[in-house]
Amino acid sequence: MDTMEKLTILADSAKYDVACTSSGVDRADAKSKGGMGSAVACGICHTFSADGRCVSLLKVLLTNICAYDCSYCVNRRSNDVPRAAFTPRELADLTIGFYRRNYIEGLFLSSAVLISPDHTTQLMIKALELLRFEYGFRGYIHAKAIPGTDPLLLQQLGTLADRMSVNIELPSAESLGRLAPDKTKDAILKPMGQITRGIAQNSRELVQYRHAPKFVPAGQSTQMIVGASPESDHRILQLTEGLYRKYELKRVFFSAYVPVVESTLLPSTDTKPPLLREHRLYQADWLLRFYHFSADEILSEAAPNFNPYLDPKCNWAIHNMHLFPIEVSTADYEMLLRVPGIGPKSAKRIVACRRGAPLSFEGLKKMGVVLKRAQYFILCRGQTLAGLHFSPESTVRALVDPTAFTLGVEQTSMFDVPDQTRLNAEEAVKWLAQAM
Amino acid sequence: MAGTGDVIYLYDGTLEGMLCCIWTAFEQKENPIGIWCFDEEQPTLYRLRQVDTDPVLAARVQTGVRRRLGALAEQWVYDAFYSALEQRELAALEFLKLGFAKGPGVTSMVGHPQVAPLFAASRALHNEVHLLSGFIRFSDHDGALVSVIRPKNFVLPFLEPHFSRRFPYEKYMIYDETHRYALVAAGGQSRLVETEAVQLPPPDAVELQYRALWKQFYNTVEITARHNPKCRMTHVPKRYWACMDELRGEKKPLPVSVRQAIAAGELTLPDTDPASTITTPTQASLENARRAALPAE
Ligand code: SF4
Numbered sequence: 001m002d003t004m005e006k007l008t009i010l011a012d013s014a015k016y017d018v019a020c021t022s023s024g025v026d027r028a029d030a031k032s033k034g035g036m037g038s039a040v041a042c043g044i045c046h047t048f049s050a051d052g053r054c055v056s057l058l059k060v061l062l063t064n065i066c067a068y069d070c071s072y073c074v075n076r077r078s079n080d081v082p083r084a085a086f087t088p089r090e091l092a093d094l095t096i097g098f099y100r101r102n103y104i105e106g107l108f109l110s111s112a113v114l115i116s117p118d119h120t121t122q123l124m125i126k127a128l129e130l131l132r133f134e135y136g137f138r139g140y141i142h143a144k145a146i147p148g149t150d151p152l153l154l155q156q157l158g159t160l161a162d163r164m165s166v167n168i169e170l171p172s173a174e175s176l177g178r179l180a181p182d183k184t185k186d187a188i189l190k191p192m193g194q195i196t197r198g199i200a201q202n203s204r205e206l207v208q209y210r211h212a213p214k215f216v217p218a219g220q221s222t223q224m225i226v227g228a229s230p231e232s233d234h235r236i237l238q239l240t241e242g243l244y245r246k247y248e249l250k251r252v253f254f255s256a257y258v259p260v261v262e263s264t265l266l267p268s269t270d271t272k273p274p275l276l277r278e279h280r281l282y283q284a285d286w287l288l289r290f291y292h293f294s295a296d297e298i299l300s301e302a303a304p305n306f307n308p309y310l311d312p313k314c315n316w317a318i319h320n321m322h323l324f325p326i327e328v329s330t331a332d333y334e335m336l337l338r339v340p341g342i343g344p345k346s347a348k349r350i351v352a353c354r355r356g357a358p359l360s361f362e363g364l365k366k367m368g369v370v371l372k373r374a375q376y377f378i379l380c381r382g383q384t385l386a387g388l389h390f391s392p393e394s395t396v397r398a399l400v401d402p403t404a405f406t407l408g409v410e411q412t413s414m415f416d417v418p419d420q421t422r423l424n425a426e427e428a429v430k431w432l433a434q435a436m
Numbered sequence: 437m438a439g440t441g442d443v444i445y446l447y448d449g450t451l452e453g454m455l456c457c458i459w460t461a462f463e464q465k466e467n468p469i470g471i472w473c474f475d476e477e478q479p480t481l482y483r484l485r486q487v488d489t490d491p492v493l494a495a496r497v498q499t500g501v502r503r504r505l506g507a508l509a510e511q512w513v514y515d516a517f518y519s520a521l522e523q524r525e526l527a528a529l530e531f532l533k534l535g536f537a538k539g540p541g542v543t544s545m546v547g548h549p550q551v552a553p554l555f556a557a558s559r560a561l562h563n564e565v566h567l568l569s570g571f572i573r574f575s576d577h578d579g580a581l582v583s584v585i586r587p588k589n590f591v592l593p594f595l596e597p598h599f600s601r602r603f604p605y606e607k608y609m610i611y612d613e614t615h616r617y618a619l620v621a622a623g624g625q626s627r628l629v630e631t632e633a634v635q636l637p638p639p640d641a642v643e644l645q646y647r648a649l650w651k652q653f654y655n656t657v658e659i660t661a662r663h664n665p666k667c668r669m670t671h672v673p674k675r676y677w678a679c680m681d682e683l684r685g686e687k688k689p690l691p692v693s694v695r696q697a698i699a700a701g702e703l704t705l706p707d708t709d710p711a712s713t714i715t716t717p718t719q720a721s722l723e724n725a726r727r728a729a730l731p732a733e
Contacts, residue, residue: 007649011656044570047682048671049658056570059657097646098653100581100606101574 001084003094009084013064013075014110044105057142058098059108062086062124066112070169070180072228074260075112085114088127096135106140106162107131113182117148121157128160140218147187151194155215158198163218163250166192168243171236175229179265195220196247219250226281227257227274228266232304237284237295244288254281279403280306287312290344291337309428314340314399317377318436324377325384329359340399341374361385373398392433400428442469443483447525449473451517452494454525457487459497461529462536471525505535508543512554518590519557527553565594571676574608575636576643581608582636585679592619596626609634647681654682 045054063085064075074081086094091109098104109127114120124143131137143161145154158164166188170176173185195216202215222243226236240252256273259266284306287293291313298312299305307315317324317340326335328350336347346368353359353367359380365371375385376395384390405425445460445468447453457471469482477484502510509531516528534550535542542548546555564587572595574581581603585591592612596619599608607622611634618631639647672680 004649004652008652008656011653015657044566045671046570047654047680049654054671055654055657058653094649098650100576100603101646101650102570102572102583102602103650105570 003090006084006086006090007060007094009082010060010062010064010086013112014059014061014108046102046104056105057108057140058095058104058106059110060086060091062091062109062111062120062127063114064112065114067115068113068180068182070183071263071265072170072179072225072257072261076261079261086127088123088130091127092130092135095131096137099137099139104139106142108142110144111146113146117146118150118153120146121149121153125153125156125160128157132160142218145191145195147183147191149191151191154191154194155198158195158216159213161216163221164195164216165221165223166195168192168222168224168239170229171224171226171231171239172229175231179229192220192222192247199248220247221249221251221253222247223253223255225257226254226278227271232299233277233281233284233306234295234299234301234304236281237288237299240281240285241288241295252285254278254285276308276404277306280312284312292334307432309400309404309432311401313338314373314401318396318399318432321436325379326377327379327382328364329354329381339374339377341370341372341377343368392436393429396432396436397429400425400432404428443485444468444470444472444480445485445487445525446472446474446477447487448489449475450489451514452491453487453489454517454528455494455497455513456489457525458529458532459493460485460487468526468529470523471529501532501535504539505532505542506540509535509540512543512558515558515561516554518593519561520588520590521553521557524557527557561589561591561594564589565591567673567676569595569598571672571680572610573679573681575639576646577637577639579607581606582634583608583610583679584613584634584636585610586613586675588614590615590617592617592628595619596621600624600626651682 045056047055049055061075063083064081065083065085066073066075066077069077073079091107095104095107099106109124111120111124114123128141128143131141140163141161142163142165143157145157145164145166147166149157168188169180169183176183176185176188198215199219202212205212206214224236224239236254243249243252256275256278257267258273259269259271262269284293284295284298287298288295293313293316298316306312310318317338323335324339326339328336333347333351336342336350337344342350346364349367350359350364350369353363361371361380364374364378364380371385375388376390376398378384402425443466445457447457454471457468460466461468466485468485472478498510501513513528513532516524516531521527530550531542531554534545534548538545542551545551568585568587568591572583572585574583590612592610592615595610599610599619600621603621604624609621610619611631612618616630616632618629618634620627620629
């Protein structure tokens with residue numbers, strides 16, 4: 001089989017993986033004579049695929065020959081698909097050939113389980129060693145850790161890669177048991193824990209000896225599939241929050257399930273991927289990481305799924321109207337962050353500027369506050385914005401998220417679709433205003 | 437600054453030359469109505485003043501700007517010179533006139549008519565540099581990497597640090613067809629050379645193989661269930677497509693309304709490439725796209 005065929009098969013099977021940021025590490029230039037490459041802190045997109053996603057890495061599987069049988073996966077043992085495997089040399093040559101032509105920023109290497117996790121990881125290590133040592137490649141490498149791999153091999157892989165990830169795959173142990181019988185929650189969390197400890201230990205070593213080899217310098221991430229199993233958004237968000245806390249992950253990625261296989265355990269193959277839901281999860285993830293929100297504030301047992309028409313922050317705000325309006329001249333940073341239309345940048349500016357001079361609405365606007373939304377939630381020196389007409393409807397109208405109507409609201413939740421979620425913009429405003 | 441305004445400056449088209457024009461305007465208390473390169477000279481009724489380039493004066497202007505207005509202002513003047521801004525020399529002069537009157541605060545007056553053009557030009561330049569650092573494609577010719585680009589701004593000096601970091605031991609050349617300059621680097625040294633045209637031998641078999649592999653990879657990674665060509669358009673402005681192997685020959689998607697009309701037989705298209713009638717995204721729409729990619733605040 002030639003490289004072209006292998007590339008086609010192995011890129012095709014890898015493409016559903018979402019984690020594609022090449023950022024997070026700013027490494028010095030290639031110092032070893034004859035080496036090549038640097039890793040740039042802000043991600044560089046080399047092209048955009050026809051679905052509008054940034055392509056910056058050569059994202060392939062080492063092989064799609066798999067000993068496991070996860071039902072949501074095209075590569076499962078029992079599926080009849082063409083199979084291929086790169087040799088470590090082929091993969092290294094391809095990466096270098098692409099990198100020199102500036103097609104890519106680096107390599108994202110994942111793999112199915114060929115024979116065993118250890119055997120597969122050894123092949124991955126071989127490929128990365130060729131890249132790093134023979135070609136002197138200093139570009140970005142993200143490697144997937146395969147659950148069940150020997151800790152020593154994992155350690156070795158971690159010194160070759162910039163970032164590592166273990167896919168959490170599905171948002172609960174029950175779903176894993178049902179859809180991925182060869183994987184267990186423990187087998188997934190064990191390498192994740194090892195990587196977390198490895199990074200922590202490495203940063204201590206780096207303080208002591210500057211030349212200690214770096215272990216996963218760009219940190220660890222994970223990803224899970226959304227929409228293949230019945231967990232609520234609330235549950236997924238709680239899990240996400242737990243992962244950030246416990247494993248100090250850099251990112252948690254969500255991947256809207258694209259039905260690729262016919263199975264009674266899974267949504268039918270004509271189901272559209274839940275893109276709006278994925279979008280809301282990323283927004284909520286943002287709130288967890290930069291806005292001091294907790295998962296239980298964003299969603300609850302009583303309201304376990306996202307509002308299709310409002311982003312999670314606006315949704316929180318209209319359900320907590322008793323806390324507003326707040327006085328921007330005195331409110332603390334955390335509270336400012338909760339105002340729709342105020343983000344971390346503008347909140348910081350407000351805190352910095354109000355020490356010097358009194359604030360005004362005009363000034364707030366210059367600091368980047370989106371008054372169209374914020375006006376309903378703030379007072380400035382005791383006053384509301386001149387001419388403000390406050391009503392639940394006007395408030396909601398300013399907040400409704402237009403994405404809901406472009407991505408399609410029926411995709412928010414696969415298992416319960418309340419009738420009121422198929423409204424047009426005006427109906428949505430009425431419905432939301434009533435709920436306020 | 438009061439002073440006569442019926443004069444046009446002529447200079448040699450170098451950065452130092454532009455700085456000397458600025459020095460002259462302050463020194464002579466003049467408000468030139470144009471600052472032209474020698475080779476742009478046209479018949480005119482205005483008085484012409486030829487400004488000689490003196491590196492010492494130029495350096496004085498540069499340090500003066502940095503000391504009194506800060507590094508950002510210095511950067512903007514520098515960027516303006518390399519930008520595609522119309523009458524960039526005059527814009528730089530206007531900016532500095534205001535700057536020396538107002539002090540370092542001038543860089544936050546981005547809405548002011550004497551500041552806005554420079555601010556926008558600098559952003560457009562750096563935006564293009566950022567895009568190109570990803571979109572540039574090299575071909576391997578006997579071990580040397582060669583790329584041809586058609587940028588709006590004079591981006592080569594800004595691309596150099598990035599690619600010299602990326603390829604510290606490679607021989608590489610980036611040829612800017614718009615400005616007819618080449619960035620040539622080898623063995624860790626690089627320089628800019630004025631070049632009328634570059635003659636390249638046809639790509640060899642290995643090169644063609646890599647291009648085909650890349651194109652195949654590109655076509656494979658699209659998730660058809662998420663097909664969204666409009667989104668791609670906002671990310672990769674059409675004018676870069678010709679230089680990108682994987683996009684060359686692809687057509688811009690037609691707006692939905694047009695596609696529906698064609699499907700319904702209400703509309704037929706002329707033979708010309710319909711894509712060319714659709715405007716490329718502006719700076720503003722790129723900004724919007726980037727903002728839209730972030731969750732709402
Ligand atoms: S281990 Fe499971 S998810 Fe991974 S390739 Fe094999 S079948 Fe697919």
